[in-house]
Amino acid sequence: MLMRILPEIGHFALIIALLMAVVQAVLPLAGAATRRPLWMAYAQPMATGQFVFVLLAYGCLTASYLMDDFSVVNVANNANSLLPWYYKLSAVWGNHEGSVLLWSLMLAGWGCVAAWWSRHLPRDMLARVLGVLGLISAGFLLFMLLTSNPFERHLLDIPADGADLNPLLQDIGLIVHPPMLYMGYVGFSVVFAFAIAALLGGRLDAAWTRWARPWTNAAWAFLTVGIALGSWWAYYELGWGGWWFWDPVENASLLPWLTGTALMHSLAVTEKRGSFKSWTVLLAIATFSLSLMGTFLVRSGVLTSVHAFANDPSRGLFILVLLAVTVTLSLVVFALRAPRVSHKVGFNWLSRDALLLINNGLLITMTMTVLLGTLYPLILDSLGLGKISVGPPYFNTLFVPLTVITCLFMGLGPAARWKTTSPGELLRRLWLAGLAALVLGALIPLVYRGEWNLWVTLGLSAALWIVLSLVRDLFDKLLHRRSVWAGLRALSLAYWGMVLGHLGVAVTIIGATVVSHYAVERNVRMSPDTRVEVAGYQFTLTELTDRRGPNYLADAAVIEVQRGDSQRRFLMQPEKRLYLATGMPMTQVALRPGLFRDLYVAMGEDLGDGSWAMRIQYKPFVRWLWLGGLLMALGAVLAVADKRYRQVRPARLAQEGKA
Amino acid sequence: MTRRLLLLLLPVMFLGLALFFYVRLSEDPTGRDSALMARDFPAFEATTLKDDQRRVDQSLLTGEVTLVNVWGEWCPACRQEMPQLLSLADRGIRLVGINYRDTREKGQAFLDEFGDPFAINIFDPEGELGFELGVIGAPETFLVDAEGVIRYHHKGYVSPEDVQGRLLPEVAKWR
Structure with a gap:
């Protein structure tokens, strides 16, 4: 009996969670404004309760998927009984309604963690932070209940079996990609809540930046991993061998990443030096707003893209209203409450402050470039000024040089001092790194391919400059220590986080540069025993077979690969699958990954007479793209672990000592 | 202040x-035009649904005003618009199909069952041509003029009213 009403329990749990979110928003905010401790005290229990009930709802939907309850519309539309259990679990968020539920679960989760982890915050600050989070939660829960209820039932004609999960989504990369991305987007809501709470409380001091920094890093780390996973998934699953398409949906995730990166750096300045206060708050608002805008663009059908969800104007309108209210209100609060006179903290034009300001300027320029490229075609179209499509050439010509310039400053930043640095000292410390980066960057393409290439040199020099200047900085830091080990241990985790993060950027740039210029792609016709050579590898088709998977039929090829004259051979087995429930064909690429090159074989079409069209690709250094992303995320996580953020206020320690 | x-x-x-x-x-959204409007139909090379040896390219779409319909066996709305497409073909309008993300067997079975209004069908099993065209889901219909330039784009199901109210006037306009 209980099992049969699970969807109703889930639905009811969502309604309770919504009510709790409303209480969490209204009472603590009003309490903080009128200084009523009792009202403020509602924040924590409500944040916890809201999380528990959203979790219950999520559990109910998951159970419906696992039990193949096709009376639930959402289950019937997105899963069938043939699907393996792990795809049933991930099918929960592979659709619009379920993904909004996952989004709400994460929002409630972050809120709950914030409620318990930030207990040492001043009471009114905590009340305001949780109040703002409650407002956002209430908006999303209302959105779900009114326009995207995942628990809707088929009243009549309950289908015997469900439709298939889109085959594109039946993949490990896509199981983890959206949750990571949402964790990032949603994580920025906590930072946003901190910024608004600080504005409302007039408490824009170093303390709020210290509270906000770990949350920013954590959210940014998730977003970075999410974007990297998305790129990795597109690379091996879409079957085109590309890794970034400047697709509007990809751009929507890149925008908050760029402003989030700017925010991390600006927070550092505000915490250390007390400057850029208003700017930091504005970045926190912008980052979350861009996350919301990304969601709106993806779900409303305003942009068309390969990844866009099904269009529904009423949903689009609701998110638009949510977006407009959130952003407008927060910007108005910002305009009214931002510090009246930014108290002047002087710094020289050559100092870490100045360099970080330039870094911010560059990141914002990149954000604007991407935003413009994504929205401009829409705006022109709506004004009736013609239709253009903005593609990779636009983004690449603007983005690549901006990245190179940013790298230039990334090398200088860590080596410079706060407030002022003498040009002579900087030059003395970094000239060798700069020269070495230029020379190596110019030589490597010559040695590697026997041909010089300006773009490869630029990319490699930029990456090497980051790495070598970091090495030099480390060297200088260790020079005056008794032993290398003592020196290494004296460095803070936050410093190591910075090193890893910057190293990650360098690694990604190396990957992007090499794979963009030295990848080889060939389309060939192969029948059994055909031999083809691509980039020094010999590919021989040995066998063509049929195979039956759990919910698909496949044509499979076996290809033996041998490098040069070496005796080591290995097999690659690309497939062409036909999913039975939807009749949708999918290419399963055969990949031979390696740290320095990927080999990639995709089956094209059956050309009859026993031969197939095959696409063979050689992708040097492509793994470095994602490896760099992981390094960046790891850096951010290390910085969160820095003991500075675990310091509990002395007063509280004293209290605990007494107890 | x-x-x-x-x-x-x-x-x-x-x-x-x-x-x-x-x-x-x-x-x-159904009236919203694609970014390809007033542009040449994208260059492509593919086989046809009936014959895996016959290779066709964009020159297929020049010389006469043509309606290009993106369809697949897996797409329920495509079935429902077949009668409308057949009536367009009966009026002497040239239709070319793009069999989108489908297999030859299923595509052929579909035409056998629901009728074949198409002069020829381009076989696009991976959706590559569809991607070039910015197709977000079948069915979609493009009007290509005699010079091979895209002139009209209809997203979604073609209803009998659409035939009278949209497609026929557009065809007349570009002929």
Whole structure:
């Protein structure tokens, strides 16, 4: 009996969670404004309760998927009984309604963690932070209940079996990609809540930046991993061998990443030096707003893209209203409450402050470039000024040089001092790194391919400059220590986080540069025993077979690969699958990954007479793209672990000592 | 005070953007034109549904006003619009199909069952041509003029009213 009403329990749990979110928003905010401790005290229990009930709802939907309850519309539309259990679990968020539920679960989760982890915050600050989070939660829960209820039932004609999960989504990369991305987007809501709470409380001091920094890093780390996973998934699953398409949906995730990166750096300045206060708050608002805008663009059908969800104007309108209210209100609060006179903290034009300001300027320029490229075609179209499509050439010509310039400053930043640095000292410390980066960057393409290439040199020099200047900085830091080990241990985790993060950027740039210029792609016709050579590898088709998977039929090829004259051979087995429930064909690429090159074989079409069209690709250094992303995320996580953020206020320690 | 007023420009600017989104949202998505409008049909090379040896390219779509319909066996709305497409073919309009993300067997079975209004069908099992065309889901219909330039784009199901009210007038306009 209980099992049969699970969807109703889930639905009811969502309604309770919504009510709790409303209480969490209204009472603590009003309490903080009128200084009523009792009202403020509602924040924590409500944040916890809201999380528990959203979790219950999520559990109910998951159970419906696992039990193949096709009376639930959402289950019937997105899963069938043939699907393996792990795809049933991930099918929960592979659709619009379920993904909004996952989004709400994460929002409630972050809120709950914030409620318990930030207990040492001043009471009114905590009340305001949780109040703002409650407002956002209430908006999303209302959105779900009114326009995207995942628990809707088929009243009549309950289908015997469900439709298939889109085959594109039946993949490990896509199981983890959206949750990571949402964790990032949603994580920025906590930072946003901190910024608004600080504005409302007039408490824009170093303390709020210290509270906000770990949350920013954590959210940014998730977003970075999410974007990297998305790129990795597109690379091996879409079957085109590309890794970034400047697709509007990809751009929507890149925008908050760029402003989030700017925010991390600006927070550092505000915490250390007390400057850029208003700017930091504005970045926190912008980052979350861009996350919301990304969601709106993806779900409303305003942009068309390969990844866009099904269009529904009423949903689009609701998110638009949510977006407009959130952003407008927060910007108005910002305009009214931002510090009246930014108290002047002087710094020289050559100092870490100045360099970080330039870094911010560059990141914002990149954000604007991407935003413009994504929205401009829409705006022109709506004004009736013609239709253009903005593609990779636009983004690449603007983005690549901006990245190179940013790298230039990334090398200088860590080596410079706060407030002022003498040009002579900087030059003395970094000239060798700069020269070495230029020379190596110019030589490597010559040695590697026997041909010089300006773009490869630029990319490699930029990456090497980051790495070598970091090495030099480390060297200088260790020079005056008794032993290398003592020196290494004296460095803070936050410093190591910075090193890893910057190293990650360098690694990604190396990957992007090499794979963009030295990848080889060939389309060939192969029948059994055909031999083809691509980039020094010999590919021989040995066998063509049929195979039956759990919910698909496949044509499979076996290809033996041998490098040069070496005796080591290995097999690659690309497939062409036909999913039975939807009749949708999918290419399963055969990949031979390696740290320095990927080999990639995709089956094209059956050309009859026993031969197939095959696409063979050689992708040097492509793994470095994602490896760099992981390094960046790891850096951010290390910085969160820095003991500075675990310091509990002395007063509280004293209290605990007494107890 | 001026600084506050200047800062208030931010929400105002954002509201402008939101208003634009709103206008965009309320536009009829089926009438929204693709970025390919007034451009040459994208260059492609593919085999046909019936014959895996016959290779065709964009020159297939020149010389006569042609309706290009993107369809697949897996797409229920494509079945429902077949009678309308057959009636268009009966009026002497040339139709070319793009069999989108489908297999030869299923595609052929579909035509056997629901009728074949198409002069020829381009076989696009991976959806590559569909991607070039910015197709977001079948069915979609493009009007290509005698010079091979895309002139009209209909997203979604073609109803009998669409035949009378949209497609026939457009065909007449570009002939």
